């Protein structure tokens with residue numbers, strides 16, 4: 001029977017480590033089941049005990065933290081546009097609180113069972129390594145709730161065929177060893193599905209997610225399905241209902257339909273500064289090497305920021321281990337990867353001189369072409385027809401990794417960065433690739449649809465980095481005899497034509513990275529010259545190297561005498577990053593998560609950094625304020641509290657809520673889902689918003705009780721000119737309270753109400769229950785029919801009621 005297994009990228013295995021904990025008693029399971037479980041465990045102990053580069057899992061694994069993420073149902077004003085659940089943005093302190101370790105992966109903190117778990121992380125964040133570690137835990141007796149663990153690597157599954165059964169998926173396509181009596185074991189598995197864990201690694205390799213959840217597999221028997229149908233059947237509990245599913249994937253928008261339905265979403269956060277130190281010391285066994293490497297990494301802030309990605313940390317350590325100690329560390333990502341890749345190839349050629357005598361004799365352009373072909377098809381797979389000499393050398397060097405499949409052996413590029421660097425070399429160097437093609441794959445494109453997300457970003461950085469690389473200095477992977485001037489010129493012209501002010505935050509960030517890769521002051525200044533005054537990285541999850549690159553380039557602002565405001569809302573930025581950005585002279589105002597901002601103030605206060613504390617307080621702004629997520633509102637009372645409780649030194653306290661006091665416009669867009677619950681929080685801070693002119697509360701279902709609460713504080717809003725209360729389910733009681741309160745706000749010029757609310761007012765007026773209606777109608781006379789929904793008839797009716805309305 002065909003069987004799929006995957007080898008460690010190194011192809012090396014180390015002796016199985018003895019199980020430390022007692023294995024789960026397999027009770028009355030048939031003998032063949034016990035034997036098979038024993039067999040899988042010992043096999044997993046073998047294959048999962050070493051990481052890439054042959055490093056031992058037990059000795060070199062750094063316990064990476066997970067953060068529990070939650071989804072939010074968006075139902076605000078734009079609900080129809082994006083009726084989507086999205087990840088709730090966490091503040092730095094919430095992220096710290098939401099941290100979990102491996103042992104808590106399947107724990108139920110609430111009553112909801114965790115039968116489907118998604119492990120999210122960018123390329124190189126350590127998903128595969130984490131899963132390997134998890135399998136090793138299981139094989140060593142942890143995770144006793146599972147009798148069986150099946151690991152599937154989506155990279156090597158054939159998604160086109162529809163010839164698989166559930167049994168085939170588990171026994172033939174997973175990395176489990178061959179099962180002698182698969183019929184009996186399968187029968188046993190069907191009898192205890194809740195003791196089965198199925199892991200789909202590299203889930204994002206299922207490229208086409210359209211209709212993934214349609215036509216699920218429904219039968220356990222030998223009916224033939226595609227892999228996607230089997231996944232769908234498992235996920236929708238049509239087959240093996242009760243089993244636990246774990247998928248590991250890079251985050252992708254197209255995956256949202258599946259992610260939305262998962263019981264738990266966990267994010268692998270990469271290495272913290274402490275983890276980087278720990279990993280480096282583990283990597284370099286020798287104490288003096290360790291000290292030296294750590295010193296180099298820690299003093300180079302760019303490299304240190306890259307090292308928060310475990311893969312890049314490994315690459316940096318590898319380079320430090322092999323490059324001359326007098327050499328500087330690379331200054332760009334392109335530089336890091338070309339040095340590391342060249343070194344890998346060089347070492348492999350030295351190791352086996354008969355296979356590849358030296359780098360020059362290897363058909364590197366062929367390897368680069370294969371990388372590019374793969375990139376175009378979103379594929380890491382290497383064409384099996386390639387020269388064996390080349391493949392052997394690339395495998396030896398670790399550039400390729402080998403996997404055993406039912407068809408034999410498959411070679412894949414070992415990681416996204418290596419494949420994309422080689423693809424970029426192809427684009428820059430190959431005569432078959434014209435300038436237009438290079439431009440299309442370098443730098444950001446204003447409108448072009450981004451098909452490959454993260455992978456495309458990395459390719460762009462490498463292409464830009466390579467074309468602008470200074471004269472090759474021995475570490476360049478480019479062939480110095482190839483003239484790339486025309487391609488460089490084309491990319492330069494494109495860069496010069498960019499209009500950063502038209503870019504959405506994600507593209508703006510890409511542009512920053514591409515400009516950074518050019519290592520050119522000229523492009524940095526050009527970028528800074530063309531940046532809009534209001535920079536927005538809204539919604540971007542900024543990692544440490546993003547923050548470094550933004551700060552690095554913004555330093556050019558002083559020579560151009562430019563200043564900016566920066567929107568870091570929903571940017572999931574750690575306090576250290578916020579400190580760096582806010583500390584920049586050119587940043588005059590910033591808007592970030594309020595809880596993080598308060599965290600930053602506290603941090604600066606504790607470290608007696610008076611000057612920066614003063615400027616961080618002064619720079620904080622909330623204008624214009626649009627609350628779309630709970631936390632936008634939840635942390636506002638804390639600002640007021642700081643002021644009231646004098647949490648900061650006196651001279652700062654009065655400034656701490658100035659952002660609230662100066663706020664002129666507030667849009668509350670939490671929608672029917674969260675609006676009613678969070679509205680009281682807003683009401684709590686409204687008295688502090690003395691400058692508020694525009695308050696938009698449309699579509700939040702605040703109801704009568706909300707209206708009553710609002711009525712209680714409206715008189716504080718002395719500057720309020722415009723109030724939108726449309727679509728809030730306000731009934732008689734609420735209207736009555738509101739109308740009186742509205743009359744007490746003389747500044748009010750316009751407000752919008754729902755048609756129903758209008759009718760309601762008119763009927764109240766007609767029934768003369770409400771003596772103050774004239775006052776109310778007076779302010780109404782200023783309405784500019786802002787809300788087109790007001791029925792003409794109602795308006796006409798009101799005009800008849802009041803001469804002032806008639807004069808409108």
Ligand SMILES: Nc1ncnc2c1ncn2[C@@H]1O[C@H](COP(=O)(O)OP(=O)(O)OP(=O)(O)O)[C@@H](O)[C@H]1O
Nearest residue numbers: 052061062064123124125126127128129310311314
């Ligand atoms: N927790 C860890 N401890 C030590 N090293 C790690 C850890 N996580 C990752 N690494 C290192 O980083 C490399 C890349 O990790 P891995 O392949 O697991 O990333 P990934 O998230 O699966 O990436 P991709 O999305 O590209 O598949 C590993 O080969 C290993 O060297």
